[in-house]
Each structure stands twice: as structure tokens, then as C-alpha cells.
Amino acid sequence: MPSATTTHQATSAPVRKPGSTAPALFLTLIAVCSAVTAANIYLAAPLLSLIARDFGSAPSAVAWIASVAQFGYAVGLLLFAPLGDSVNRRRLVTGLTVVTTAALAASAAAPGTAALAAAVFVTSAATVVPQLLVPLVAERAPADRRARHVAAVIAGLFAGVVAARVVGGLAGQAFGWRAVFLGAGVLTLVLGLATALVLPSERRPRTGHLFSGIPALPGLVRRSPDLWRACVRQAGMFGAWSALWTSLALLLTGPEYGLSTATAGLFGLFGLAASVVAPLAGGLVDRFGAARVVRSAYLLAAVAVPLFWLGGQVIWALFVAAVVIHAALVASHVANQTLALTTTSTPATANTAYVVAGFAGGAVASALAGSAFSHWGWGGVCAVAGVWLVLGWTTTAVRR
Template sequence: MSSTTTAARARTTAPRRPADGLAGRLLLPLIALCTAVTAANIYLAAPLLPLIARDFGSTPSAVAWIASVAQFGYAAGLLFFAPLGDSVSRRRLVAVLSVVTTAALIAGATAAGTTALAAAVLVASAATVVPQLLVPLVAQRAPADRRARHVAAVIAGLFTGIVAARVLGGLVGQTFGWRTVFVGAAVLTAVLGLATAAVLPTEHRNRQGSLFAGLLAMPSVVRRSPDLWRACVRQAGMYGAWSALWTSLALLLTGGSYGYSTATAGLFGLFGLAASVVAPLAGGLVDRFGAARVVRSAYLLAAVSVPLFWLGGQVLVALFAAAIAIHAALVASHVANQTLALTTTSTPATANSAYVVAGFAGGATASALAGLAFSHWGWGGVCAVAGVWLLLGWTTTAVRR
């Protein structure tokens, strides 16, 4: 069965949830805003690496692994917490995880060394899975012919948060120190997380949630759905390529090639706003043409961006074009693949968790390798890692029927 047919069938069978008055009208915008803030927590350390290294008497490349810790922590949170959306109250989960994330960010702000900071980042990233608890709810409540556009609204919030982490994080960190950035993120997480929990619809769940239930169910859920498997692998390839390039970008911009300050390098993240602009367009294209065609086009665009990034090691204009292209490719692929993941099984929270875990595992591994590649071969090594990840993501799914 094709991915388009499967998604179409799921759209016709999924019930539409009525709006709950003012709370119902506020739900999607508030979820998108909460997603922006919590997504920023995962990438908080990346633009601050030069400042963190200076504070701890190290080098930026020596602390680059902290950015990978954040992604591995997020993947762990997705394995254990996000699948609980199929069995327990999302309202309670969102509230508890928001409080835990807030506490971890405050601990990170007071860390005395890289080990303590990495531990705080790990906990904060593992608990900041609120967006992936809420995306299945958004898809469930959306009208059938506008589901991808509603999912795209949340994804637009996610990428806006990523941009804010890089741009505002770099500016605030340069002015007030990186610890202030962590404190500010903690306050925003507490306020928006608890506000979102307050407006979530009441759910009556009969099943008992277990931290290991979703983890144990994921392999069989993926195995039974070839469309979900393809979405997982293709997004792992795409996200890995983006992560390798984007988490290493601060090292390039503050290094010998350009010599920018942390604040100036952070402004480069404004190009990530291309993702927020593309997300609604991608949602409309998925609703109209299906997920497969959108993903194929996104991979072609990403493949073009890699040599542009390589050229951008010396030519700033090429780096501008590459940044826009990779963000557009990533968000288009993400909207298509996540919509597919949410509509191919009877357990959307577990399926969505498997999908996002695959993406973030691919991203964390690629960014870790990119850090090593930058240390040994410079920016060209980072671009090579990105190219290999795209090739693996596409060819692996292309050869399996």
C-alpha cells in the first residue's frame, strides 16, 4: 500500500474533535508557542559553546559533545515519556515534565563544570518532549482535509524555537553570559508549559501507563507499518544531515575562516526562519499531493545544499543560500513524514515517538561525528558527514519494497 493511500485512508477514518469554546480556539496557537519554547531547550547549548568553553577554560571543539548529549537526552525522553500519550492524561504529563525541565535548566545555569552541565542538559532534554505529546492530539482534532496543515503549524513553532535558541541565545549569552540564557529558558518553560497543561482537554484513559510499555511496543509498531518505517529512516537521514551542519556552524563562524563573535554567529540562525515560512506551504502540499512526493523533493533540495555548504566554508553568500535550502528541505520532509507517522497506526503517540526517536538518534549520531570530523578535517569533513547521511537515508528506503 502506498504512503499516500495509507494516509488518505487514515484521514477519512480519524474522528474530528469538536472545539471546546475559548480553550479549543486557543489550543493550537498555545501548543505552537509552547513547542517553540521547549524545542529551543534542546538546542540551547549549541550557540553558546564558545562561551561555555571560555568559562570552563576549554576549547569550543572540546565541549561540542554537550550539543550531542542534548539530542541523545531528547531521544531517551521520547522512548520513555512520549508514548505515554496513548495511555495516560496528557494534561498531567505536560505539567510534570515542564516542572522537571525547569529544574534541570536551573541546575545547568549553576553548573560548575562540563560534566554537571552535560547532566543537566541531558535531564532537561529528556523531559522536554512536550511537543511530541501534543502533536498526536493536534492531528486527532484537525479536520481530515487540513490535518497536515495543522501539524505544520506546530512544526513551524518548533523551528521558530530552534531559531530563537540560536539567535536570541547567542545575543543574550554574549551580553549577559550563557548562564542567564539557561535561567530565562527555565522561566519560559515553566510559564508556557503549565499554561498549556491548563487548557488541554480532559481525557479519560482506561489503560495504565508504563515507562517501558511504549519502548517495548515500538519495534512491532514500526515492523507492521512499512510506511512508518520509511518515514523513520528518511527523517533520520535528513535530520542527521541538518544536525551535522547546523550544530557545527558556530565552530566555523567563530573560527579562523570568519572569526565572528558568538552574537554575530548567532544571528546567522535567522536563516532558519525559512523553515517556519515553508512549514505551512509544505502542509498544504502534503494534503494535496501526498507525503511521498514532498519527501522526494525535499531530499533533492538537501542534496543541492551540501556542496553549497562546502563552498560556504570560504564564500559567505553560498553559506546563506545553503542555510535557506537545508531548512526548507528539513521542514518539508518533517511535515510529510510526521503526518504519515501519525496516520498509519492505531497508536499514534507510540508511532510518533518511534518516528521522532529515529530522527533525533540520526541527528545526535551525525552531530557527534561532525564534531570529530571538524577536529580532524575541518569544515569539509562536516559536509562529508552530511552527504553520507543523506545518501544512507534515501538509499536504505529505496531498496526495500
């Protein structure tokens, strides 16, 4: 359950003026923008076999590009997300949108794996717009519905992550992987600029230098046990999901199943179905607290890992596992991020610590999963996911 500190801050939050909460249209635009921008991080995952064929490599030899994307996102979060507490978010969203679009165009024109990895890194580092918007939504939401509003944006974000596999796989098979990156650039530019235009004009107080929020992160996490717990538990959950989801295309397009890139991409539909969990999780967090929802999410994930292992031989198990792991991830994310946003007086900086921890855990797990797949096959990937879940839960369970 949230600590007394969290409860006090939630109940002592200033009363917002009527009409200041995010309306449905505003939330919808932010959710769609979050979906498109978040998808950029995972564009490469369903296209690995096409990229490898184009560059004359084995799919496992280019799997590290998916990890580069997650490392890039973690770096971008570290650099840019804390600025939400001190700079004009409208200008920041506009600048990051332009940089992301240029990097996606560079990805489409990449002559080799090194150039592609560099462009993917820049794309992911600049595509942190959703994490600038989530604190804004939390600030504008009434306290008794905050988790529901955050969940609406998270639902859009995860829909984009999953749709990246479906749409990316289908479009890559039909038009080539370069066209996927180019099309993503166009969508990012249009929706990013549209979102920037509707953001409230604001003058943010600035103390210290522009990136002073970065050195404050360790102390902020150390002073807030709730924030620390949210960071570690989401790192474990997101790491388990990343290990399985970024390696799934290698299993499906490999000799075990021999599916095409487009058919493998359709597996994202099972994860997309689990995105409906976000609103339900938001309501449960508002009613029962974050701790109970996270505990239930970890139990779901613990069921999903052996199902994924069984899916190495039986495809129906992959269908069930894809739904279960996404439901667990979405519920965990709604609970942990709501806790992170309400446990300190600097929500953008706290959100940075939370999301950086999650994506750093995901990036490391993805890198280990790629190596495990090369050496031990799909069973090695499932083992990495299981270890990440154990670490995420037991590390927080022993600290009071």
C-alpha cells in the same frame, strides 16, 4: 504516496463533533509552547565558545555537549512520548515542565563540563512536551486539513529551534551563557504550565504497565512500512541538518571568519525565514501526499550540502545554504510526521518511534561531525551531512 492502509485509516476516521477541532488560539499557544521547549535542546550550540572559555577548554573540546542534548531528547521521547496514548496529558505536561525548569537551573549553576552535560541531558529528556501535543492536534483536526494543523505546530517548533541560536547567541554575548539557561527555565515554566491548563481533561484507557508502549515500538515499525520509511528518511534528513547546524558556530567563531558569538547567532535568522515553508508543505501534503513532498525536500538538501561546503570560504554561500537546508528539513518533517501520525491506530506510540529515529540520527551525526571538524575541518562536517542524506534515501528506496 501514502499506502492504502494510510488512506483507509484517514478516510475511516470517526467524524468529529463541531467545535472539537483545535481553534486558532489553542493552536497558537501550543505552537509557542513548542517553540520555547524545543529551543532548550539547542541552547548549548551557539554558546559553545563561551562555555569553553569559562571552563578553560577549546570550543571543539566541548562540542560533544550539543550531542548529549540530542541523545537526551531521544531518551526522553522513548520514555515519555508513548504515554500520550495511556495517561492524562495535562498531568504529564505539568510534571515534565517542572523537571525541565529544574534541570535548566542546574545547567546555569554547573561548575564544570560533566555537570553541565548531565543537566543538559535531563533538560532534553524532559523537554518532550511538543511531541505530546502534536498527536493531540492531529487527533482534533479534520482529515482534509490534518497536515496543515500539524504544520502549524511544526512551524512553531522549528522557529524555536532556530531562535535558540539567534537569541541564545545575542543573550549569551550580553549576559553570559549561564543567564541564557536561567532565562530559558523561566520561559519554560510559564508557557508549559499555561499550556497544561488549557489541555482537555481526559481519562485515557491503560492496558499493561505504564511503559508498555516501549517494547511495542519495534513491532509497530515492522508492521507499518509507511512508518518505517518515515523514520528512516527523517533520520537521514535530520542527521544532515544536525551535523551542519550544530557545527556552524565552530566555523563562524573560528579562524576562517572570526565572528563573535552574538554575530554567529544571527545566522539563525536565515533558518527562521525558512519556517514559513511549514504551512505550504502542509497544504502540499494534504493535496499530493507525503512521498512527493519528501522527495522534493531531499533534492533541496542535496543542493544545500555543497553550498555549505562552499560556505567554508565564501560567506554568501552560507546564507543561501542556511535557508535551503531549513526549508528542506521543515518540509520533510511535516510530510513524514503527518504520515507517522496517520498510519497506525496508536498515534502517540508511532510518533515516538518517528521522532526517536530522527533525533537518534541527528545525535549520531552531530557526534561524528564534531569529531570530523577536529580532524578534517569544515569539509569533514559537510561529508558527514552528505553521507547521512545518501543513507536516509537509499535505505528506503531499496525496500518495498
